[in-house]
Amino acid sequence: MSDLAISCRGLVKRYPPDVIALDGLDLEVRRGECFGLLGPNGAGKTTTVEILQGLTARDAGAVEVLGQTWERNGHALRERLGTALQETRFPDKLTVIEVLRLFRSFYKEGTDIDRALAQVNLQEKRNARVTQLSGGQHQRLAVATALVADPELLFLDEPTAGLDPQARRGLWDIILDLRSRGRTVLLTTHYMDEAERLCDRVAIVDHGKVIALGTPRELIAGLGAEHVVEFAVEDGMPSVADLEPLPGVRAVRAETSAMRLTVTRVHEAVPALMGLLRDRELTLSQLATHHATLEDVFLQLTGRSLRDG
């Protein structure tokens, strides 16, 4: 048995007349890992997940899921996958347990409904109607409908989109728990902190292609620096050429009203920056530093912020 849960090569998906959702996307997900597809809205994440689940036809490329293809083993494959799709609304009038019984009935070999309910921490809502659930609880129900399949591979499409911070953390705990039990999970997100926190490996997707791949740590290390310094001055910004020679600075990027330095050693770079500004008689209006994140990786690669989309 192959150790790959998912392998796809050269995926292309066009939406006529002129949208290219996927432009030759390659992906390999290993068994037992939690893999994140990270990218802005519209990058092609949902299209990828839908093609991998046999819900959307591709225009070109090859897909293997759990060593099978949709063309040959479609029906058998569905028995082995679990999914929480983006923007599914479960029937308002049903109770949580009724929804789970419904989804459980589709699978020959599934898991105990109450166990799935416990895994997503929803036992106390067992007999509540779907309308009475909060956004986070509804999303946890979506994950539970995936878990009743006892799936070998779990797809979670934007599992925390639109949730408040507390509900997001609740869902993170559930996903971390699944990961620690060795389940293969493919999740998509446009939240970098989510990908960093949950995923063993991450593929950054933009304009229908994978533009970076690795563990979150590797990707951040790929920046060659671990910190980011952002500053703005009241008038007359120093040039990129002035800033590049400063000690510890690896990269400089001019933004609309600020400068962004990627640095290895904050304690050397910041005093040197202050010295430079003093010599030029410039006054700081803003200064911030943070540990480099996947957001910075994305910015470095595309020149855009993840949230800009």
Added chain:
Amino acid sequence: MAERHGGPLVQLTLWRVRELLREPEAVFWVFAFPVLLALALGLAFKNRGPQAITVGVVEGTADWVEVERVLGEADGIRAEALSAGEGARRLRTGRIALLVTPGEPITFTFDETREESGLARMLVNNALQEAGGRHDVREVREVRVTEKGSRYIDFLIPGLLGLNIMGTGLWGIGFGLVRTRKNGLLKRLLASPMPKSQLLLSQILARLVFLVLEVAAVVLFGIFVFGVPFRGGLIAFLAVVFIGATAFSGLGLLVAARARTIEGVSGLMNLVMVPMWIFSGVFFAWANFPDAMHLYIQMLPLTALNDALRAVMLDGTGLGGILGWLGILAAWGVASFAVALRLFRWS
């Protein structure tokens, strides 16, 4: 196996049944509405005793008082003394059937295209000729009957039943499916190993669960409140109802096969239903339409359903006599189910 709770078809059907039961509006439209409609129409068209026809007598003319007295005593006529102008106005607006201007000769003013005016002319003429001394030469004996089954309410109840079976089939299935599609649930179901045809089949099964109750409500109401006859066999009746409901469930699937919005599917439903409300003999017999249209009208599923229901309920026709109508209904059901399955959009 216990964990599967009866399998997907049972669970899918339960889903739809629960959704309907937990929606008070749906319960009203399915059960209360047809009964209220039958009650209202039944009262409006209840057979009343023969009504007196109102005629006008022009005041101030020669012996108008005598003419008004004679007409006032005659059966079936109500006479009102009016000025010439008022009489002409009431005749024009249809409030009187005929205007009598006494004199020599007596003048009758009326519109010959109005049925009751023709009747008024005859009654008024008879009353005045008899008062003037005419003798009838043959003796006549009258026997008056009211036959159950020939009244308007008897015609109406099977029509309302057919209308209800059509409406709940299209609405119940159409709206439910489109809402499910709009909520992204159809796509979510497609991602599971659920057999696709079972989803569509479960919609029909859920309909049949309610069908028994809604049909019983209308039929029992007709029988006990208006004394509508039920002359046919139960098996023939159930066959008509089930095959009819299945045909309209198939049409419901078809109109909902691609629509993404409730507005879209509502338009399609009206497109399907409104012509049948008019042509299929719900409120009046389709034979009133020109002969050239009869063949087309008879091919409509609601026409077949209504005709079959009337044949069984009013004429007591057995299963053998309604096979043609059942064939039309079954053909609609099978064809629309097959086309719906092909056209069906999951997202």
